[in-house]
Amino acid sequence: MDFTITREDWSLHRKGEIDARRHQEKVREAICRRLAEIVTEESIILSNGQRIVRVPIRSLEEYRFRFNYNKMRRVGQGNGKTQVGDLIITGRPRGQGKGAGEEPGIDYYEAEVTIDEIANVLFEELCLPDLKSDRKMQAAVDALEFSDIRKKGLSTNIDRKRTLLAVLKRNALNGRPGFHDIRPEDLRYRTWNPRISSEAGAVVIAMMDTSGSMGPFEKYIARCFFFWVVRFLRTKYQNVEIIYLTHHTEAREVKEEEFFQKGESGGTRCSSVYRLALEIINQRYPPDDYNVYAFHFSDGDNLNTDNDLCISLVQELLKVTNLVGYGEIEGPYYYTSTLKTAYRAINHPRFVTVTLRDKGDVYKALKTFFGRQQSRNEGAS
Incomplete structure (x- = not known):
C-alpha cells in the first residue's frame, strides 16, 4: 500500500488577507497625510457626496536581493584601506537637480476611496464640544x-x-x-x-454671508466647511437639528439645498443674522432643553456702524448657546478693519474664531470648532 505524505504551509492561505489589511493601512495613512487637501476636493463638495476620490499611495516592494546596483563593480565593498566613518560614495538624491534627470523615480499608484472612508478618518476626533447631558433627552x-x-x-x-x-x-x-x-x-x-x-437634543445654527463681497473663493470655502459639518452631524448624532441661515443686509431661514446653492448679492449687515438666530432659539429651542451651537462664516467686510451691534448680539448668543464659532475668510482683497478685529473685544471661553486663508484651513477650522478642548484653544486665533 502506498502512502503520500504532504506538508502544507497554512500561513500562505492568509497571505491575501494580510496583503489586503496592509493595503487598507496604507490607504488610511495616505488619507491622513492628505486630509487637509482632500476635504476641499471640488469633486466632493459639488457632488451629492457619493463620489469616489483617488488618493496617491507609494507602492511597496517585496524584499529581494539586488546585485550590481547601478552597474557598480562591487556592492558594499571597499578597497581594503577604508576606516570607520569614511565616505565610500557620494551622490545626490533621486529626482533632484537640474535638467531632465537620469535617476529613476519612486513608483506610486492611485487608490480609490469613497466619501464614507474619508469621513471615517476625518470624524474620528471630532465631536460636539461641551455637550451637556442634562438637556431634554430624545429616544432614537x-x-x-x-x-x-x-x-x-x-x-x-x-x-x-x-x-x-x-x-x-x-x-x-x-x-x-x-x-x-x-x-x-x-x-x-x-x-x-x-x-x-437616549441622546441629548442639540441644534446647530449654520449662518453664511451671501453678500456681494463674498466672491467665488470665499463662498466655496464656506460651503466646504458646512458640507463636512452637515455630514459629520448626521453621521455621529441622531438627534441634531440643523438650521440654515443666510444674510446680506437682511437675514432669512432657507432650506438646505438653497443654502448650498444661493448666489451672492447686496451689502453686508451681519447683525441681521445674529438677531434672527436669537429669535429662532427663543421661540423654538429653549436653552434648558437643547444644546445650541452657532457657526457664522463671512469675509468680515461688514458695515463699520454695525460692528458694535454685532458684538452685543454675539454676547447675547453666548448666554443661550454651548459655543459660538466665527470663521473669517481672507480673500484676494484683505481688509485690515474686519469683523474679526472688532471681535477681539469679546473675551469668552465659548467664543472661538478662526481665520481661513486657503483651502487647507477648512480642515483646521473643523478641528478648531469640533476638536477637543485643547485643540480648540490651540487653533483659535
Whole structure:
C-alpha cells in the first residue's frame, strides 16, 4: 500500500488577507497625510457626496536581493584601506537637480476611496464640544439586535440550535429519543428588536454671508466647511437639528439645498443674522432643553456702524448657546478693519474664531470648532 505524505504551509492561505489589511493601512495613512487637501476636493463638495476620490499611495516592494546596483563593480565593498566613518560614495538624491534627470523615480499608484472612508478618518476626533447631558433627552433607534426567539418568522432567520433542542425534547417526551421527525412546530426563529438609546437634543445654527463681497473663493470655502459639518452631524448624532441661515443686509431661514446653492448679492449687515438666530432659539429651542451651537462664516467686510451691534448680539448668543464659532475668510482683497478685529473685544471661553486663508484651513477650522478642548484653544486665533 502506498502512502503520500504532504506538508502544507497554512500561513500562505492568509497571505491575501494580510496583503489586503496592509493595503487598507496604507490607504488610511495616505488619507491622513492628505486630509487637509482632500476635504476641499471640488469633486466632493459639488457632488451629492457619493463620489469616489483617488488618493496617491507609494507602492511597496517585496524584499529581494539586488546585485550590481547601478552597474557598480562591487556592492558594499571597499578597497581594503577604508576606516570607520569614511565616505565610500557620494551622490545626490533621486529626482533632484537640474535638467531632465537620469535617476529613476519612486513608483506610486492611485487608490480609490469613497466619501464614507474619508469621513471615517476625518470624524474620528471630532465631536460636539461641551455637550451637556442634562438637556431634554430624545429616544432614537441605535441598532437592531436579535434578542428574541419565536415560533414564526423568516426562513432565513431559523435558529438551528434551538430547533434541534426542540426536536430532541419532543422526541424524548414521546419515548423516542433522538434527532428525527422534524415538524413545523419544532422550528424556532430569531427575531430582532430595535435597541433604543437616549441622546441629548442639540441644534446647530449654520449662518453664511451671501453678500456681494463674498466672491467665488470665499463662498466655496464656506460651503466646504458646512458640507463636512452637515455630514459629520448626521453621521455621529441622531438627534441634531440643523438650521440654515443666510444674510446680506437682511437675514432669512432657507432650506438646505438653497443654502448650498444661493448666489451672492447686496451689502453686508451681519447683525441681521445674529438677531434672527436669537429669535429662532427663543421661540423654538429653549436653552434648558437643547444644546445650541452657532457657526457664522463671512469675509468680515461688514458695515463699520454695525460692528458694535454685532458684538452685543454675539454676547447675547453666548448666554443661550454651548459655543459660538466665527470663521473669517481672507480673500484676494484683505481688509485690515474686519469683523474679526472688532471681535477681539469679546473675551469668552465659548467664543472661538478662526481665520481661513486657503483651502487647507477648512480642515483646521473643523478641528478648531469640533476638536477637543485643547485643540480648540490651540487653533483659535
